[in-house]
Amino acid sequence: MQRITIQHVAKAAGVSVSSVSHYQNGRYHHLRPETIERIRKCIAELGYSPSRVALQLKSGQTPMVGLLVPSIDNPYHADLALALDQEALKAGLRPVLGNGQRDAAREKAFIDELIEYGVRGFISTSELRDAAAMSEYVKRGIAFALFDLRLVDIGGLNGIDVVSINNALATSRAVDHLAALGHRRIAFLTTPPSSANRTARLDGYVAALERNGLSDPLVISIKDDENTEIGDSGLAGFAEKAAEKLLESYPGTTAVIGINSIVTIGICAGLQQLGVKVPKDISLIGVDNIKLSSMMVPTITSLGADYGAMAAQAVEYLRTRLAAPSIPGRETIYVPELIVRQSTTVPSP
Amino acid sequence: MQRITIQHVAKAAGVSVSSVSHYQNGRYHHLRPETIERIRKCIAELGYSPSRVALQLKSGQTPMVGLLVPSIDNPYHADLALALDQEALKAGLRPVLGNGQRDAAREKAFIDELIEYGVRGFISTSELRDAAAMSEYVKRGIAFALFDLRLVDIGGLNGIDVVSINNALATSRAVDHLAALGHRRIAFLTTPPSSANRTARLDGYVAALERNGLSDPLVISIKDDENTEIGDSGLAGFAEKAAEKLLESYPGTTAVIGINSIVTIGICAGLQQLGVKVPKDISLIGVDNIKLSSMMVPTITSLGADYGAMAAQAVEYLRTRLAAPSIPGRETIYVPELIVRQSTTVPSP
DNA sequence: TAAATCCCGTATAACGTTATACTTGCAAAC
DNA sequence: GTTTGCAAGTATAACGTTATACGGGATTTA
Numbered sequence: 181m182q183r184i185t186i187q188h189v190a191k192a193a194g195v196s197v198s199s200v201s202h203y204q205n206g207r208y209h210h211l212r213p214e215t216i217e218r219i220r221k222c223i224a225e226l227g228y229s230p231s232r233v234a235l236q237l238k239s240g241q242t243p244m245v246g247l248l249v250p251s252i253d254n255p256y257h258a259d260l261a262l263a264l265d266q267e268a269l270k271a272g273l274r275p276v277l278g279n280g281q282r283d284a285a286r287e288k289a290f291i292d293e294l295i296e297y298g299v300r301g302f303i304s305t306s307e308l309r310d311a312a313a314m315s316e317y318v319k320r321g322i323a324f325a326l327f328d329l330r331l332v333d334i335g336g337l338n339g340i341d342v343v344s345i346n347n348a349l350a351t352s353r354a355v356d357h358l359a360a361l362g363h364r365r366i367a368f369l370t371t372p373p374s375s376a377n378r379t380a381r382l383d384g385y386v387a388a389l390e391r392n393g394l395s396d397p398l399v400i401s402i403k404d405d406e407n408t409e410i411g412d413s414g415l416a417g418f419a420e421k422a423a424e425k426l427l428e429s430y431p432g433t434t435a436v437i438g439i440n441s442i443v444t445i446g447i448c449a450g451l452q453q454l455g456v457k458v459p460k461d462i463s464l465i466g467v468d469n470i471k472l473s474s475m476m477v478p479t480i481t482s483l484g485a486d487y488g489a490m491a492a493q494a495v496e497y498l499r500t501r502l503a504a505p506s507i508p509g510r511e512t513i514y515v516p517e518l519i520v521r522q523s524t525t526v527p528s529p
Numbered sequence: 530m531q532r533i534t535i536q537h538v539a540k541a542a543g544v545s546v547s548s549v550s551h552y553q554n555g556r557y558h559h560l561r562p563e564t565i566e567r568i569r570k571c572i573a574e575l576g577y578s579p580s581r582v583a584l585q586l587k588s589g590q591t592p593m594v595g596l597l598v599p600s601i602d603n604p605y606h607a608d609l610a611l612a613l614d615q616e617a618l619k620a621g622l623r624p625v626l627g628n629g630q631r632d633a634a635r636e637k638a639f640i641d642e643l644i645e646y647g648v649r650g651f652i653s654t655s656e657l658r659d660a661a662a663m664s665e666y667v668k669r670g671i672a673f674a675l676f677d678l679r680l681v682d683i684g685g686l687n688g689i690d691v692v693s694i695n696n697a698l699a700t701s702r703a704v705d706h707l708a709a710l711g712h713r714r715i716a717f718l719t720t721p722p723s724s725a726n727r728t729a730r731l732d733g734y735v736a737a738l739e740r741n742g743l744s745d746p747l748v749i750s751i752k753d754d755e756n757t758e759i760g761d762s763g764l765a766g767f768a769e770k771a772a773e774k775l776l777e778s779y780p781g782t783t784a785v786i787g788i789n790s791i792v793t794i795g796i797c798a799g800l801q802q803l804g805v806k807v808p809k810d811i812s813l814i815g816v817d818n819i820k821l822s823s824m825m826v827p828t829i830t831s832l833g834a835d836y837g838a839m840a841a842q843a844v845e846y847l848r849t850r851l852a853a854p855s856i857p858g859r860e861t862i863y864v865p866e867l868i869v870r871q872s873t874t875v876p877s878p
Numbered sequence: 879t880a881a882a883t884c885c886c887g888t889a890t891a892a893c894g895t896t897a898t899a900c901t902t903g904c905a906a907a908c
Numbered sequence: 909g910t911t912t913g914c915a916a917g918t919a920t921a922a923c924g925t926t927a928t929a930c931g932g933g934a935t936t937t938a
Contacts, residue, residue, distance in 0.1 A: 183589070185894055196918050201896055212916065227669075232645045233591075234894035237582050237923050240532070252601055253611045253820065262602045265628055274642070277626045279614055293623070296581045320576075414820040445824065452826040471602065471763040475794065477801040477826065534924055545888050550926055561886060583924035586893050882937070889930075894923105901918070908911080 184228045192222040204230060236298055245498060246294045246302035247275040250282045251412045255472045256442060260305050260327065263491035268303070271495050280306045282407045288313055295322065301498045303327075307375050311337070323501040325494040331511045333376040341497035342511040343490050347377045348384030350467045350483040350516035354437045355388035357481070357518055358463060361526050363435040367398040369422060369447055370439040371410060381439050381467060398430045402443075411442030415449065423450030434462060434527035441466035441473050441482055448476065448523065463524040467516070478522030485514035533577045541571040553579060585647055594847060595643045595651035596624040599631045600761040604821045605791060609654050609676065612840035617652075620844050629655045631756045637662055644671065650847045652676075656724050660686070672850040674843040680860045682725040690846035691860040692839050696726045697733030699816045699832045699865040703786045704737035706830070706867055707812060710875050712784040716747035718771060718796055719788040720759055730788050730816060747779045751792075760791030764798065772799030783811060783876035790815035790822050790831055797825065797872065812873040816865070827871035834863035 186204075190197045195215060202210045203219045211219070222228075236242050247264055249257040261277060268275040276299070278290035288310060291302060301323040308314055308326065311334070318324070318339045325341045326334075334340060351368070358366050368385045370378065386397050402422055404410055410418050426433060426447065438444030444466030448458055458464055458478055466473060469484025493512050501507065535553075539546040544564060551559040552568045560568070571577075585591050596613055598606040610626060617624040625648070627639035637659060640651060650672040657663055657675065660683070667673070667688045674690045675683075683689060700717070707715050717734045719727065735746050751771055753759055759767050775782060775796065787793030793815030797807055807813055807827055815822060818833025842861050850856065 183894090186896095187894080197895080198897095198918055198920095199916085202917085205896080210916065215916080229641070229645055231586075231647070231894055232642075233582055233586050233647055234923090235896085237580075237586050237893090237925090238895050238897090240923075242582075251611065252614075253607050255604075258602050258607050262600065262628065265601075265626075277614075279611065292578070293581075296578055298580070298582055415824050419824075449824060449826050472821075475764050475768075475798060477798050532924090535926095536924080546925080547888055547890095547927095548886085551887085554926080559886065564886080580924055583893090584926085586895090586923090587925050587927090589893075880938090882935100884935075885933090887931085890928085892927090893925090896922090897920100898922105899918100899920085902916090904913100904915085906911105906913075908909100 183231070184226045186228070186230065188226055189219065189222050189228050192226060193218045195219065240298065242298040243272060243274045244276050244294065244297065244299045245273045246291060246299055247277045248280050248287060248290060248302060248304040248306050248308075249277065250280055250306040250409065252277070252279060253413060254409065254411045254442070255470050256411065256440060256468050257305050259470050260487055260491065263487045264303055264305075264494065267488070267491040267495040271499055273495070273499075282306065282409065282412075284309045291317070301502045303494050303498055314340075321505045323498055323505060325497040325501070327490070327494065328377045330376065330513075331509050338509055339501075339505065339507075340509050341494070341501060342509065343494045343497070343514075344377065344511070345485045345514045345516045347380035347467075348387070351381045351384035351437060352388040353516060353518055354465045354467065354483055355385060355392060355394075357520070358435045358437070358465065358524065359392040359394060361463065361524060363463060363527050365395050365398065365430065365433045366435045366437060367400060367426060367430050367433045368437050368439070369400045369402070369426070369443050371443065372401055372403055373439075378439060385437060398433060400425050400429060410446055415446045418443070418446045419450035420453060421450070422447040423454050423456070426451075427454070427456075435524070436462060436464050438464065438466040441468040441470045441480060444480055445472060445476055448478075448480065459523050459525040460528060463527070465524055469519055474521065481521045481524040482519050483516040484519065485516055490514060532580070533575045535577070535579065537575055538568065538571050538577050541575060542567045544568065589647065591647045592621060592623040593625050593643065593646065593648045594622045595640060595648055596626045597629050597636060597639060597651060597653040597655050597657075598626065599629055599655040599758065601626070601628060602762060603758065603760045603791070604819050605760065605789060605817050606654050608819050609836055609840065612836045613652055613654075613843065616837070616840040616844040620848055622844070622848075631655065631758065631761075633659045640666070650674075650851045652843050652847055663689070670854045672847055672854060674846040674850070676839070676843065677726045679725065679862075680858050687858055688850075688854065688856075689858050690843070690850060691858065692843045692846070692863075693726065693860070694834045694863045694865045696729035696816075697736070700730045700733035700786060701737040702865060702867055703814045703816065703832055704734060704741060704743070706869070706873065707784045707786070707814065708741040708743060710812070710873060712812065712876050714744050714747065714779065714782045715784045715786060716749060716775060716779050716782045717786050717788070718749045718751070718775070718792050720792065721750055721752055722788075727788060734786060747782060749774050749778060759795060764795045767792070767795045768799035769802060770799070771796040772803050772805070775800075776803070776805075784873070785811060785813050787813065787815040790817040790819045790829060793829055794821060794825055797827075797829065808872050808874040809877060812876070814873055818868055823870065830870045830873040831868050832865040833868065834865055839863060
């Protein structure tokens with residue numbers, strides 16, 4: 181019932197705790213083979229394993245790193261969290277997941293709590309809104325690797341590393357793909373573009389329309405609750421709303437780009453419920469190549485990068501920054517690849 | 530850069546560490562108002578917050594509990610993990626998530642590591658296969674709350690609590706629903722029924738067929754990799770395989786019950802890809818009412834219980850067992866409710 | 879005036895571990 | 909026959925915190 185400590189082992193083996201400690205740490209030249217064997221046996225019999233808490237108090241080191249996501253039931257963040265979890269474990273770290281719920285206070289509470297546990301590094305796929313708090317953390321030597329923003333977006337904050345896809349290029353390539361198929365009226369479905377990465381995706385769309393000599397931008401923006409994003413908890417009415425708004429606002433549209441794959445999946449469902457055929461009547465394409473994209477009917481054409489590689493890079497950034505906190509901010513921007521699936525085709529005449 | 534401790538505060542305020550500790554713990558009767566104010570100010574200025582590591586070493590207590598899932602990118606486990614995470618936080622616990630990957634060694638490593646951190650309680654939605662290890666843990670006073678099995682399944686192991694839906698009733702109700710709509714040939718799609726809960730679902734199906742005077746059982750069993758379940762990482766070929774096998778093995782079938790909603794979603798996609806209309810040609814129903822069920826086209830009729838309530842019950846079990854480890858095993862079995870959606874209808878004549 | 883009681887604190891051990899430095903006893907070297 | 913060296917350990921402080929017990933000065937009580 182109660183913890184077996186090094187003291188119990190020492191007493192059982194008839195040696196001092198120092199000797200047991202030496203044994204535990206492989207300093208065998210301090211010990212006679214006979215003594216080694218005795219200690220080994222006692223440890224096995226008692227089932228002793230050292231307290232990491234005491235170790236950490238002594239050493240000040242912990243393998244824990246924080247892994248902050250807005251909500252693991254958002255498929256995009258679940259995919260990413262899984263990749264990050266696995267990469268962090270590979271690197272010998274112990275990831276501790278926190279659901280921030282897109283709430284600055286919750287996120288801060290999570291970070292502060294882990295810091296009290298001695299954690300010095302965090303990876304976040306959640307947009308950390310509180311710039312002042314972040315600056316404070318960085319000043320205190322806390323390391324961050326952030327997803328889905330650019331170094332320029334956090335201009336003032338040195339000492340943070342960033343991993344992202346090229347957001348403007350993603351939507352730009354989406355337009356190119358649709359234009360090449362012959363689409364002329366291409367709409368863009370988004371939730372309010374409040375963050376830098378969303379603005380970039382919108383910009384990419386607008387620029388590519390112009391470059392291809394197409395229609396004016398056709399933007400549909402649908403607002404969700406304050407602290408929720410589409411996909412955090414299913415689609416909850418989004419599907420129909422998006423589909424209706426599209427058909428009403430921009431009749432004659434033959435293709436839609438979703439700002440992320442969740443909203444694309446949403447409007448896909450909404451359109452089909454209204455009897456619109458995808459892709460025969462309307463082609464759909466999404467940014468973020470989440471696993472769900474290939475589970476739908478039709479499967480969804482997407483633009484995405486290798487999450488495993490991105491996760492590995494984020495972990496590597498964190499590892500090196502923990503070792504050398506003062507190096508300047510770094511970033512890796514991944515080129516989004518087009519994965520053509522069933523949801524895009526030539527427009528019907 | 531380096532940790533602010535209670536010593537720093539004490540020195541800054543010109544008092545002993547004892548006084549700062551008294552302040553921190555609200556024992557104000559030991560302190561003069563003037564001293565209180567001085568300490569308060571120093572703490573604020575230095576940004577002191579106590580080391581939970583030291584606290585835990587002293588007290589032996591930790592709010593951490595382990596949350597073991599097979600894979601967070603399986604939508605069923607993601608839904609459950611989110612609910613458990615939130616309920617645990619509500620109860621003042623700090624859930625630490627571990628992806629066991631359906632691998633006994635990984636699961637054991639996760640549990641052992643957390644035990645070394647002083648964790649005394651775990652919730653698992655993953656089937657813990659190593660009965661000997663479990664028994665050892667229980668003997669050492671580790672508390673477990675497990676999902677999706679019955680107390681009788683772990684007969685020998687006292688001291689474990691269990692939360693589940695009534696699996697036999699779920700499939701039985703599925704058959705009743707389909708029979709009431711007029712279906713006579715109802716197939717059952719499953720992955721190999723290796724665990725007790727899956728056997729129960731199969732049994733419920735078989736029994737209900739007989740009770741309704743219907744066809745002999747039509748069981749389609751599709752094997753996935755050793756350590757993966759359908760849905761752990763998308764559908765990966767399952768969809769087509771399942772659909773083809775159904776049409777080949779049991780032509781004339783008008784309805785399919787999936788052993789869980791992931792396989793139902795899979796065969797739904799597979800059938801549609803083959804040009805079969807759901808529900809016009811074939812009705813589909815799934816056990817586990819995951820959020821994804823209502824994001825598909827058509828939306829999937831499901832049997833499920835309130836995950837929030839189940840999660841809260843599991844957390845409550847864990848809390849009380851941590852307080853009183855020797856109480857006998859408890860279980861709550863939830864009655865699955867039928868949620869009728871678009872994927873079931875009367876059979877075509 | 880002596881004793882008891884408050885008020886406002888402080889010293890110390892303990893939690894489980896490791897690193898540093900110290901102690902033996904014995905053999906080899908000079 | 910003293911010194912040196914080595915093998916095989918052990919004692920102790922420290923990590924950051926709190927609980928327990930212990931002051932001492934001022935005030936009240938008898």
